[in-house]
């Protein structure tokens with residue numbers, strides 16, 4: 001891109017109580033380019049983009065649009081200037097329909113001020129068509145998939161006539177097919193002169209779809225790269241400040257006796273029963289596409305949903321989990337994929353989030369053992385490398401990846417027997433990932449049984465002793481350690497069991 005930047009941020013600083021989120025960061029964005037922001041969890045990526053979106057006001061720094069200094073008064077002001085921010089956690093209104101969401105706050109009106117419903121639906125339909133989204137403007141938002149919601153957010157940006165669209169980890173909950181669709185849309189948008197600011201922890205996609213990359217570390221800009229001139233290793237070392245390769249930790253222990261025995265369990269709505277077993281000290285991976293039925297099965301094992309048939313045995317005893325408390329009582333824990341919905345009490349401090357599930361243990365008499373709570377929480381803060389000024393920091397104020405680490409810390413503090421991890425490293429930066437892998441492997445070596453749902457093939461292959469592959473809500477096969485490779489998993493994942501794959505049915 002040779003055009004001059006239409007938007008520049010210069011010397012931006014932002015502090016939160018106890019945290020310098022950004023110090024003196026500069027950034028420029030040109031029309032029609034895809035600029036990526038990369039950095040570890042808590043590096044300041046979302047904060048910088050929230051400043052651009054008018055959510056936060058910086059203490060220092062200058063924003064210029066088309067050469068003119070602009071002071072954003074708030075979100076509405078940023079929108080009016082053509083800046084659309086799509087948050088890390090989507091922020092749509094579930095009780096409105098699609099058109100209502102697209103035009104929220106800027107609804108077309110009839111003379112006299114009444115809502116012009118017809119025009120709204122017409123214009124929404126045109127935007128949906130432009131994005132190739134085959135849904136009606138009157139569809140309730142809650143009925144859409146995450147991928148469709150993501151596109152509704154983009155439609156919303158287009159309705160604003162945005163000149164720049166900020167996407168904060170847009171692909172983290174999309175299926176590979178949905179992600180490809182998003183990339184095509186990004187191409188169309190940039191061809192129309194719209195700039196995209198793209199935050200992601202996935203280097204392959206950054207290297208594929210962006211033009212330039214700005215690297216943030218600890219609230220400072222440490223480098224600017226042309227995507228075509230860089231590579232994975234350079235990006236990583238710039239981001240964490242040293243050379244680094246992800247290696248999966250070696251395993252000491254050998255899996256022992258069968259701990260979990262699942263016989264023909266039927267997940268509500270699934271076409272068939274599922275049978276498998278997991279052993280002491282084993283990491284059993286669950287591969288499959290988003291929506292292939294893995295999370296639903298885990299919810300049944302944890303007592304969130306009731307199975308429609310089949311039998312479960314845990315530690316040699318028949319076990320019917322009717323509610324999560326039944327599972328927890330036996331030492332079975334689930335670290336859910338959606339931390340905001342199920343994992344955390346956002347307005348509470350880190351310490352209370354970590355000790356919450358085990359609260360009874362901190363109340364030996366009638367007072368709460370605050371000191372012990374702080375000790376346990378601090379231990380997890382250090383172990384998980386949670387970036388926060390103290391354990392008294394509220395979870396709502398942590399970066400996305402650090403929230404995920406709190407969820408993990410909360411369950412590990414309970415010393416579980418069976419740990420179910422659903423996408424344990426989603427949104428986690430590459431350095432912290434390696435640390436989480438090391439911990440998971442160490443737990444298995446200590447005799448814990450781990451069921452790990454993961455959509456990252458490299459991770460599921462690198463970490464698991466065996467892998468159960470799901471396709472269209474069926475268990476399509478279980479691969480032994482020596483059979484683990486991308487090809488074998490992909491074939492089962494897409495439902496095409498081949499003869500060359502020796503499938504071990506549990």
Ligand SMILES: Nc1ncnc2c1ncn2[C@@H]1O[C@H](COP(=O)(O)OP(=O)(O)OP(=O)(O)O)[C@@H](O)[C@H]1O
Pocket residue numbers: 016017019020021039040041042043044045046047048088387388396397398399400401402427429
């Ligand atoms: N509203 C807030 N109040 C207090 N601290 C905050 C707030 N928002 C962000 N922070 C802190 O500012 C720092 C930068 O956070 P930010 O969310 O920008 O990181 P990030 O680079 O987006 O990380 P991630 O990859 O985990 O999403 C973190 O230390 C975070 O805890």
Ligand SMILES: [Mg+2]
Pocket residue numbers: 045046047088168399400401
């Ligand atoms: Mg973020």
